[in-house]
Amino acid sequence: MKRWQMILFSLLLLLTNFTPAFAHFSEGTKVRTLLVSREGDTLTVYVRVPAPLVFSDLVGRSQVEQVPLVSPFLRLEQNPDGERYRVDLGAIDSNRSAFENRLRNALVFSQAGLALPVEIIGFTVHASRPDQDIDTAVAAQSALSEAFPNEDPLFGTAVIDYALRLESSDPTGVLQVQSGYAPLIPGPGIAIDNHLVDARITPPVSTTAPGQLEEPARFDGSRLSTFLHFIHQGTLHILEGLDHVFLVIALALGVGATRRLIYLVTAFTIGHSVTLIATFLGATPSWPWFIPLVETAIAASVLYAAIAAMVRKSGSVIVFAAIGLLHGLGFSFVLADILGRGAPDLIPALLAFNIGIELGQLIILAVTLSIVLLLRKTAEPALQPLRLGALSGIAILSAWWVIERLPGLLISA
Structure with a gap:
């Protein structure tokens, strides 16, 4: 040779x-979906998110400092394979206002550089990601009406649906969203994607953003920018x-x-x-x-x-x-x-x-x-x-x- x-x-x-x-x-791909709709001057954002992303600041600190994950809404249990966490539904139900506050601060929405006031209007917890996507406001509202599971779900598989009301002086303008918490470390084989659906226009337009939204992602209602985005992805x-x-x-x-x-x-x-x-x-x-x-x-x-x-x-x-x-x-x-x-x-x-x-x-x-x-x-x-x-x-x-x-x-x- x-x-x-x-x-x-x-x-x-x-x-x-x-x-x-x-x-x-990869079965380790975790997807967060955000759908924004408009009713007059009010914007409603429906969010479906893997539970760990709602606690990303606590998870990240636990990973970096090598200390147990501590939250009043999570319960540590022992099993033959070791330790694992479950979402404590009883704690959430007994202290809904504190849990709503965690949801409210998980994402920051802004327009023209100014943060928008956020109000939680509902939430629920699923044991795993539902088969039906929240690709319309009707589907998102239906998902929110579902009751909690019968037992505390595993933290790694639990999914949370919640809805936010935003007051905006420009409801058709560009809306930005960014994580309100520090990121966690996803681990090998795990990817995080965000599906963004802008239902302020008919028909709706969707795009994607990778990662934990450390940088702002945009809802701009532009079909051209969405088309170019998927050209870039390909x-x-x-x-x-x-x-x-x-x-x-x-x-x-x-x-x-x-x-x-x-x-x-x-x-x-x-x-x-x-x-x-x-x-x-x-x-x-x-x-x-x-x-x-x-x-x-x-x-x-x-x-x-x-x-x-x-x-x-x-x-x-x-x-x-x-x-x-x-x-x-x-x-x-x-x-x-x-x-x-x-x-x-x-x-x-x-x-x-x-x-x-x-x-x-x-x-x-x-x-x-x-x-x-x-x-x-x-x-x-x-x-x-x-x-x-x-x-x-x-x-x-x-x-x-x-x-x-x-x-x-x-x-x-």
């Missing part, structure tokens, strides 16, 4: 020790997803800047567009082994693309259309996390997300082919060793992902 290949082999073998397999779907997802990036790089290195590349990329695009839309709209099985199977197959498709490129046989249009179908499933899993299937403006969001994926794909192709062109003009002897080294590294890493994902598939089967 030549020196360039040995160097790239070593670097990518090292990378396999530190880079986890990219997962498109581009970001493919650029951050190593499996997708490596597939496109392998395709470019295998075919080069030829007409055949256009055919194969078009087939891949059509394939992932079909399954992205169909899967997101619910046209896929709900078997527990389905998602692990897709993730493993995606890794195998990258391995195939790398090996095929090394032997200069990158497959047919039909093969890459099939690979596109697989990757579209992966795209749909992540879009379901960041958007939710109950979003009111689902079709524009799907279209924008797909456009973003295509932009990201074009960026990867442009960068890869530009590097190849530059090497061909300035260091022709190094081009082939570097090409084979890169493809070998991609093959090794994707083979590692297949091995890493197989146990999850076998367990769920």
Whole structure:
């Protein structure tokens, strides 16, 4: 093996020790939903939030200082697996005003830099996230009318619905929201997303914001900004997803800047567009082994693309259309996390997300082919060793992902 290949082999073998397999779907994704509606000059905000985010300041302090989590509304219990917390429904019911105060201060709403007065108009606690999203004011009001569970729910799975009334001098203007509490440390495998639904206009418009709202998020009623937001999300997802990036790089290195590349990329695009839309709209099985199977197959498709490129046989249009179908499933899993299937403006969001994926794909192709062109003009002897080294590294890493994902598939089967 030549020196360039040995160097790239070593670097990518090292990378396999530190880079986890990219997962498109995580059961650890926690979603907070905020829906704002208008009645005259009064704004009503409906919030559905995982319980730990309502206590994020206390949880964060406990994590940093390594001390027990203390709140009058949480109860520590012992079980065979160790300690865990439950939401103390009796304490909440006996001291509703103090609990409402915690809810009131969990989020800060403002317009033109001025905080808006907030009044709690109702709340309830669920043992887990309800199946019905609060995608309309009617759905949110219905959820608020539900009674507490029969027993204290686990703190990590409990969800709180509550409603706030805001007095605004500009009820149709831009509304900002930000966390009122310090953030907690989510932990490995946990992601936090916020679904923001602006129902002040008809039909409503929805967008998303990542994290714990340490920085303000906006309700601006703009369909254009929402469309651009999901283009950004699509581009970001493919650029951050190593499996997708490596597939496109392998395709470019295998075919080069030829007409055949256009055919194969078009087939891949059509394939992932079909399954992205169909899967997101619910046209896929709900078997527990389905998602692990897709993730493993995606890794195998990258391995195939790398090996095929090394032997200069990158497959047919039909093969890459099939690979596109697989990757579209992966795209749909992540879009379901960041958007939710109950979003009111689902079709524009799907279209924008797909456009973003295509932009990201074009960026990867442009960068890869530009590097190849530059090497061909300035260091022709190094081009082939570097090409084979890169493809070998991609093959090794994707083979590692297949091995890493197989146990999850076998367990769920």
